[in-house]
Amino acid sequence: MMNDKSLDIDNTKRNIQPQSLSFEPILPTEQPQIQQHPASPEKSTYQWYVVIICMVAYILSFVDRQILSLMIEPIKHDLMLSDTQFSLLQGLAFSLFYAFMGLPIAALADKKSRIKIISIGIAFWSLATAACGLSKNFIQMFLARLGVGAGEAALSPAFYSIVADLFPKEKLGRALGVFAIGAFIGSGLAFLIGGYVIGLLKDINFVILPIIGEIKTWQLTFMIVGLPGVLLALLMVLTVREPQRKGLKVGHDGLVVKASFKNSVAFIKTHKKTFFCHFIGFSFYTMILYSLLGWAPAYYMRHFGLDASQTGYILGIIILVANTAGALFCGWLIDFFSKRGYSDAAIRTGLIGCTALVIPSVLFTQVDNMHLSFALLFVAMFFSTFPIPASAAATQILTPNQLRAQVSAKFLLISNLIALGVGTTAVALITDKYFQNTLMVGNSISIVNSIAGVIAIFLLYKGCKFYKESMETEKLVD
Numbered sequence: 001m002m003n004d005k006s007l008d009i010d011n012t013k014r015n016i017q018p019q020s021l022s023f024e025p026i027l028p029t030e031q032p033q034i035q036q037h038p039a040s041p042e043k044s045t046y047q048w049y050v051v052i053i054c055m056v057a058y059i060l061s062f063v064d065r066q067i068l069s070l071m072i073e074p075i076k077h078d079l080m081l082s083d084t085q086f087s088l089l090q091g092l093a094f095s096l097f098y099a100f101m102g103l104p105i106a107a108l109a110d111k112k113s114r115i116k117i118i119s120i121g122i123a124f125w126s127l128a129t130a131a132c133g134l135s136k137n138f139i140q141m142f143l144a145r146l147g148v149g150a151g152e153a154a155l156s157p158a159f160y161s162i163v164a165d166l167f168p169k170e171k172l173g174r175a176l177g178v179f180a181i182g183a184f185i186g187s188g189l190a191f192l193i194g195g196y197v198i199g200l201l202k203d204i205n206f207v208i209l210p211i212i213g214e215i216k217t218w219q220l221t222f223m224i225v226g227l228p229g230v231l232l233a234l235l236m237v238l239t240v241r242e243p244q245r246k247g248l249k250v251g252h253d254g255l256v257v258k259a260s261f262k263n264s265v266a267f268i269k270t271h272k273k274t275f276f277c278h279f280i281g282f283s284f285y286t287m288i289l290y291s292l293l294g295w296a297p298a299y300y301m302r303h304f305g306l307d308a309s310q311t312g313y314i315l316g317i318i319i320l321v322a323n324t325a326g327a328l329f330c331g332w333l334i335d336f337f338s339k340r341g342y343s344d345a346a347i348r349t350g351l352i353g354c355t356a357l358v359i360p361s362v363l364f365t366q367v368d369n370m371h372l373s374f375a376l377l378f379v380a381m382f383f384s385t386f387p388i389p390a391s392a393a394a395t396q397i398l399t400p401n402q403l404r405a406q407v408s409a410k411f412l413l414i415s416n417l418i419a420l421g422v423g424t425t426a427v428a429l430i431t432d433k434y435f436q437n438t439l440m441v442g443n444s445i446s447i448v449n450s451i452a453g454v455i456a457i458f459l460l461y462k463g464c465k466f467y468k469e470s471m472e473t474e475k476l477v478d
Contacts (some may be wrong), residue, residue: 010064020457028128041138043298047166049121050240051175055182056158057236061152061231062186062212063193064129065094068195068227069294070147070312073301078136083438091424093142095416100148106157107261110402113242114158120232126131133215135215156392156412157405160368164396164404165243170339172396173346176389177331183388184323184381187293187315190225192399195312197221245401259319264406267399274398277278277463278347282391283415283458285314285354287423288449289384293319300443304370322378328351331339334393343471344464346394351460354384365442371407391415398470409414423448 027031033454050252068090109117128147135141159179167175197217209212297315300306306314330349357380364376391411399407421439430444431437 012410037390044387045455048178048261050166050243051163051178052153053232053236053240054162055179055185056117056120057229057232057402058159058179059186059189060085060122060225060232061125061155062335063190063225064148064153064229065152066187066190068132068425069307070295071221072298073308074216074218076140078218079141080134081138082432083441084425084432085138087143087294087425089138089145091290091420091422091455093145093432093439094149094152096149097146097421098153099413099421101150101407102153102157102409102412103261105154108444109154109158109161109405111265114162114241114405115191115236115240117154118158119236121158122229122233122236123151124154125149126226127151128221129226129229132224133219133226134212135219138168153359153409153412157408159406160392160396160408161401164245164401169397170335170374173331173334173338173389173393174328175331175391176396177328180327180331180385180392184319184327184385187323188318188320189315190299190318191312191319193225193312194221195309197224199309199312205462209273244255245475261406264403265401265411267403268410271398271466272472274463274466275407276396277459277466278391278416281385281456281459281463282350282387282394282411283418284452284459285350285357285387285417286415287452288354288357288380288456290419290423291386291427291445291452292361292377292380292384294439295445297443298438299365300373302371303365303437303442304373310378318374318378318381322381325384327389328384328458329382330386330389331393334390343476344398344467346390347460347463349468350386350390351393351457351464353383353390354456354460357383357386358450358457361449361453362446365446386414394467398467398474404405407419423452 072086075081075089076083081089105117107119125148126324128144129153131147132141135144160176163175163179164172189436197220207217207220209220227277297308297311300311300315330353333349333352334345337348342348360380360386361375364373364380367373367376392408392423394409395411396404426448428442429439430447431441
């Protein structure tokens with residue numbers, strides 16, 4: 001396969017090709033700040049500070065969204081829920097607003113201060129997580145989870161737009177990899193913290209708080225993990241400045257393309273084959289990740305008889321080590337291919353990861369030896385991390401600055417509806433409706449992962465070709 005020599009994506013002007021769909025230009029008088037000037041380079045330490053503080057936010061976001069899965073049994077008992085109802089709290093309730101709120105928030109992020117948008121989002125989802133601890137029934141918990149999803153929708157699209165302004169292409173993969181490990185540190189901490197708190201309070205049925213009154217220990221756990229985000233939001237507002245936008249797309253008339261919903265859709269249509277394979281392929285890849293994070297705890301507690309505290313400690317360590325290493329390796333591999341001239345570096349990396357993931361993600365529930373099962377899960381968790389940095393890098397490299405947040409949000413909309421909304425619920429429905437036995441959740445996980453894996457591999461394989469063609473169309477390769 002011939003290599004494609006890549007160019008820096010931070011060119012200040014990117015010409016639209018004659019065959020592209022029409023874009024809405026913006027007059028110079030409407031946004032004078034679009035005039036490009038040589039930007040003073042950010043210091044490397046500050047660049048990485050921005051990545052680290054956003055990574056910490058990502059950690060908190062995954063603690064807040066994933067801690068629910070460890071407390072499945074007490075929540076089901078106290079709120080009288082089935083597996084399917086619980087999966088709706090875990091998947092649909094979160095993903096519904098996380099996906100759809102991302103679109104208007106991303107439109108703001110392409111025009112307004114991305115730092116302020118992220119800060120407001122952090123504070124909002126943190127308070128919504130604490131509100132989960134006040135829930136007394138399914139509806140209240142569902143509404144609180146909607147709030148968590150709405151707040152978290154602000155982080156990824158805005159950060160992806162920011163990081164492409166801070167780092168050159170050859171370092172973008174590593175920066176996105178470092179950000180991505182926040183998801184898995186957060187998931188690991190959710191299990192570790194949840195396991196610790198559950199173990200600490202296992203002999204206590206309830207606690208009494210001032211004003212709030214009597215609450216269950218699982219409700220207290222939500223409050224404990226939710227509130228630190230408010231402090232992080234304040235820190236971000238005080239210490240992080242909005243970076244100058246680079247790589248703005250310019251039309252034939254020399255005017256900068258407007259950051260609008262219409263233009264983001266037009267850009268996607270211009271590269272429809274590329275984005276179809278990218279959006280759907282990485283969505284099914286991510287479905288495997290969320291089936292592991294969402295249902296592995298239930299599998300080990302039901303099949304091997306582990307309690308919530310034991311499950312939390314073991315899975316927390318696996319996720320912290322395997323997933324963190326996997327995300328960093330994915331970022332390194334993207335940069336490795338990019339430096340060697342592969343314009344499809346991010347899609348190629350995703351294809352490699354998904355191919356390596358399918359077998360261990362299916363087999364870990366099919367072995368009777370618990371230690372072998374955990375070993376297979378470790379391998380699966382390592383490769384399950386690839387879609388986060390790889391999908392983000394593929395979007396940021398191809399997409400012009402003023403459309404990055406909106407295109408990213410459209411991917412996250414589709415990805416979360418498929419991966420979270422469909423994937424986690426599919427496991428529950430197969431368990432409840434087909435097997436009609438909660439002990440068969442392991443087989444349900446294997447069925448979902450095998451189907452999702454085959455679809456993802458096929459689409460990412462086809463996507464490599466289409467992505468290279470799109471890079472040539474956008475004049476990002478020689």
